[in-house]
Amino acid sequence: MLKNMSLALLAGASFLAGVNQAAAIEAGPPAEPTVIYADQPAQRPVAPVRTAYAERSSMGGGFIEFLFGDGSPQGGGYQQQPGYQPQPSYEPRRTLLPPIGAEQAMRRQEDVGEPARPAFDPKFEKQMVDYHGKEGPGTIVVDTPNKFLFLVQGDGKALRYGIGVGRPGFTWSGVKQISAKKEWPAWTPPPEMLVRRPDLPRHMEGGPQNPLGARAMYLGSSLYRIHGSNEPWTIGTNVSSGCIRMRNEDVIDLYGRVNVGAKVVVI
Numbered sequence: 001m002l003k004n005m006s007l008a009l010l011a012g013a014s015f016l017a018g019v020n021q022a023a024a025i026e027a028g029p030p031a032e033p034t035v036i037y038a039d040q041p042a043q044r045p046v047a048p049v050r051t052a053y054a055e056r057s058s059m060g061g062g063f064i065e066f067l068f069g070d071g072s073p074q075g076g077g078y079q080q081q082p083g084y085q086p087q088p089s090y091e092p093r094r095t096l097l098p099p100i101g102a103e104q105a106m107r108r109q110e111d112v113g114e115p116a117r118p119a120f121d122p123k124f125e126k127q128m129v130d131y132h133g134k135e136g137p138g139t140i141v142v143d144t145p146n147k148f149l150f151l152v153q154g155d156g157k158a159l160r161y162g163i164g165v166g167r168p169g170f171t172w173s174g175v176k177q178i179s180a181k182k183e184w185p186a187w188t189p190p191p192e193m194l195v196r197r198p199d200l201p202r203h204m205e206g207g208p209q210n211p212l213g214a215r216a217m218y219l220g221s222s223l224y225r226i227h228g229s230n231e232p233w234t235i236g237t238n239v240s241s242g243c244i245r246m247r248n249e250d251v252i253d254l255y256g257r258v259n260v261g262a263k264v265v266v267i
Contacts, residue, residue, distance in 0.1 A: 117233040118233050119233075120232060120233065120235065121162070121235075121236055123162070124147070124148075124161070124162020124163075124235050124236050125162065126159060126160070126161050126162075126250055126253065127159075127160055128153075128157055128158075128159060128160075129150075129157070129158055129159075129160045130156055130157065130158075131150060131152055131153070131156060131157055131158035132156065133150075133152070135152050135263070135265060136152060136154070137152050137153055137154035138151075138152065138258065138262055138263070139151075139152045139262070139263045139264075139265060140152075140178075140226070140254075140258065140262060140263065140264045140265065141158075141265045141267070142163070142165075142244055142264065142265065142266040142267065143267060144165045144166075144171055144173065144266060144267060147162060147163050147164065147165060147235070147236045147237070148160050148161065148162065148163065149161045149162075149163045149226070149244065149246070149254075151254060151257060151258070159257075161246055161250045161253075161254065162235045162236055162246075162247070162250070163235065163236075163244050163245060163246055164229065164234045164235050164236065164237055164238075164239045164240055164244075164245040164246075165238055165239070165240065165244060166238060166239075166240050166241060166242040166243070167238045167239060167240065167241070168238060170240065170241050170242045171238075171242070172224070172242055172266065173266050173267055174266055175263065175264070175265050175266070176219040176220040176222065176224070176263075176264045176266070177219070177220055177261055177262065177263060177264065178217045178218065178219065178226075178258060178259070178260050178261060178262045178264060179218050179219065179220050179221065179260065180217070180218040180260065181215070181216070181217050181218075181255060181260060182206075182215070182216050182218075183206075183214070183215055183255075184206030184207060184210070184214060184215075185206050185210070185212045185215075185216040185227070186203065186204065186205050186206050186210070186212075187203070187204045187206075187210050187211060187212045188202070188203045188204075189201070189202070190223055193241060208230060209230060210230070211229065211230065211231075212225070212227040212228065213227050213228020213229045213230060213245070213246075213248045213251060214228040214248040214251060214252050215227065215228050215248075215251045215252055215254075215255040216228070216251075217254075217255065217258070219264055223242070224242050224243050224244070225243050225244070226243070226244045226245075226246065226251070226254070226264070227243060227244075227245060227246070227251060228245070228246055228247070228248040228250075228251040228252070229245040229246065229247065229248065229251075230248070232247045232248070235247055244266075
């Protein structure tokens, strides 16, 4: 009995000695205390050195990688959004233009092309031509069949203009004199015209919309006139109730070349 107890005690002691030896081996030698001398400054612990590599594992991207990485975004990571850039305005600017005169408005109106209207025939443009008639300089000769008006110049020359003349049943011939001249004339349709056209206004002041156009030269005491037109496409046609119509730019030119009392021959 005593022998068995002795063996048990020896075995327990051996086990405890082995445990203490293993603990000593794992713990290792004790750390030496840090010695600080009075004449030397205290040494600060060395900060760990972080090494940058060309490639590293992803830290999840986004704001976390921006904070714990090297400050530069990787791949699809966090990127600083660009600041607000003002966008250009596409609203059209209003341009203030000076008011235009009646003649300028008239020319702009004639320049606006209307696809439904026939083009102006170049042969009716104003031009200098040979004249072999018997009328003297300053005389106006109206060639109704050919739709031309001649202003005789002398020396066998004449200025020729294209005109519009009376419709069938409204043509006439004879010799008249210019009895009056008016710029931008008003228009009052005669009673016989109102019978045929009751839709016409009873009176219209002068202007670009007036059918007498920019100028009018009255022929004697008759109702006939040489006048302008706001319908230049009608030049070269039988269109009027007996008046001789011209393009506005042509009647302005003729108006400045003739005087009251000038002879007008209509054939």
